[in-house]
Amino acid sequence: MLTDLARRFGTPLFVQVLDGIEAQVHKLSGFDVVRYAMKANPCLAVLREIRRAGAHVDCVSAGELARARAAGWTAEEITFTSDIYDHGALDAAVELGVHMNLGSPDMIEQYAERVPGGKVTLRVNPGFGHGHNAKVNTGGPASKHGIWHGDLADCIERARRAGLTVTGLHMHIGSGSDLDHLRRVAAAMVDAVRVAGKSVRVISAGGGLPTPYRPEDNPLDPAPLAAVWNEARARAEELVGHPLKVEVEPGRFLVAEGGLMLAEVRAVKSVDGAPFVLVNAGFHNLARPMLYGAFHQISILGRDGEPRRPTVVAGPLCEASDVFTQGSTGEPAPQELPTAEVGDLMCFHDTGAYGSSMSSVYNTMPIAPEVVVADGIPRLARPRQDPSAAMASEMALLQGEEGSVNP
Numbered sequence: 001m002l003t004d005l006a007r008r009f010g011t012p013l014f015v016q017v018l019d020g021i022e023a024q025v026h027k028l029s030g031f032d033v034v035r036y037a038m039k040a041n042p043c044l045a046v047l048r049e050i051r052r053a054g055a056h057v058d059c060v061s062a063g064e065l066a067r068a069r070a071a072g073w074t075a076e077e078i079t080f081t082s083d084i085y086d087h088g089a090l091d092a093a094v095e096l097g098v099h100m101n102l103g104s105p106d107m108i109e110q111y112a113e114r115v116p117g118g119k120v121t122l123r124v125n126p127g128f129g130h131g132h133n134a135k136v137n138t139g140g141p142a143s144k145h146g147i148w149h150g151d152l153a154d155c156i157e158r159a160r161r162a163g164l165t166v167t168g169l170h171m172h173i174g175s176g177s178d179l180d181h182l183r184r185v186a187a188a189m190v191d192a193v194r195v196a197g198k199s200v201r202v203i204s205a206g207g208g209l210p211t212p213y214r215p216e217d218n219p220l221d222p223a224p225l226a227a228v229w230n231e232a233r234a235r236a237e238e239l240v241g242h243p244l245k246v247e248v249e250p251g252r253f254l255v256a257e258g259g260l261m262l263a264e265v266r267a268v269k270s271v272d273g274a275p276f277v278l279v280n281a282g283f284h285n286l287a288r289p290m291l292y293g294a295f296h297q298i299s300i301l302g303r304d305g306e307p308r309r310p311t312v313v314a315g316p317l318c319e320a321s322d323v324f325t326q327g328s329t330g331e332p333a334p335q336e337l338p339t340a341e342v343g344d345l346m347c348f349h350d351t352g353a354y355g356s357s358m359s360s361v362y363n364t365m366p367i368a369p370e371v372v373v374a375d376g377i378p379r380l381a382r383p384r385q386d387p388s389a390a391m392a393s394e395m396a397l398l399q400g401e402e403g404s405v406n407p
């Protein structure tokens with residue numbers, strides 16, 4: 001099927017299989033609410049599948065709010081998480097009436113001004129964080145995210161003075177975290193509930209649940225994590241004297257393994273005797289390896305079982321960092337691959353989260369198309385985007401006509 005899809009839609013191409021999503025959502029049934037962090041993959045077909053599986057959704061921009069509504073979520077099922085209020089996003093979120101998760105103290109008065117007497121969640125930085133790379137660690141003293149745990153009492157008082165009620169507490173310490181750190185968050189949450197007091201009704205464990213990217217990685221069993229959070233809930237309920245809901249906010253856990261990216265080998269060369277394979281996809285399509293040395297298993301269609309050797313795989317961009325096989329500090333990390341030939345199709349595995357959603361148009365490259373597959377039937381969700389559309393207003397400027405941007 002993949003060869004056929006590449007022929008029909010061209011490469012680079014993202015393919016997202018929807019069939020496993022429901023099972024991933026159900027693995028988290030030990031939590032009261034599964035809230036999908038849409039940033040991982042905002043494709044509408046993916047969102048609809050996640051909504052149908054019973055999950056709610058978290059958004060971070062006006063565009064994501066529009067997608068959440070288009071996928072069928074009601075305002076009550078949507079939250080908005082951010083560390084600043086972008087004006088447009090605040091307008092959109094207030095108009096829709098979605099629940100807000102505030103990650104900076106200044107947002108308290110900004111929100112109170114727009115929604116007097118509103119109810120909010122505070123995102124708390126518990127003083128530690130953890131992720132698969134330092135760049136996705138969202139807790140601890142080096143992180144811009146959340147309200148520092150030591151400032152929580154002040155912020156509760158600040159919210160009270162502004163006329164807001166703090167009904168929720170949220171902690172997200174990083175992406176691709178490990179079970180030990182995720183467990184520590186539950187203990188930190190009980191401390192935060194002690195500080196915030198009786199108005200709290202919902203506690204959120206955040207996301208960060210890891211995905212097995214390497215063949216030797218084991219898939220996470222979320223049941224022990226849910227058990228830890230349910231114990232934390234019981235202790236927190238004793239403190240506040242009423243029932244609390246526990247939410248979890250996964251992104252990659254729901255979608256990473258269902259996605260892959262196809263690219264075509266366009267050049268094969270030897271650099272100081274080592275094989276380098278250049279494909280027609282780069283970090284404008286799949287940024288994770290360049291951003292933080294993320295590993296994506298690579299295979300070459302039709303070459304299973306052939307002898308392998310350490311191979312560098314890179315893209316077409318005019319950037320030395322446009323390499324898919326690199327470690328977390330940019331050091332070379334070649335993958336054992338069969339010998340490739342021009343025209344071969346390369347498959348980058350587990351790209352369903354933070355793959356297509358982080359695409360850019362660097363080097364004036366088009367955003368790659370995305371195909372979704374359900375019950376074995378592929379459908380084009382997004383065609384290849386034409387970069388010349390973005391050029392039109394610049395062209396008009398050169399021609400002395402009025403561009404699309406007003407002075």
Ligand SMILES: Cc1ncc(COP(=O)(O)O)c(C=O)c1O
Nearest residue numbers: 037175176207208209250251252
């Ligand atoms: C606030 C928040 N929640 C949840 C997530 C999802 O993280 P993950 O995809 O690692 O589960 C993120 C990711 O950056 C996030 O910023």
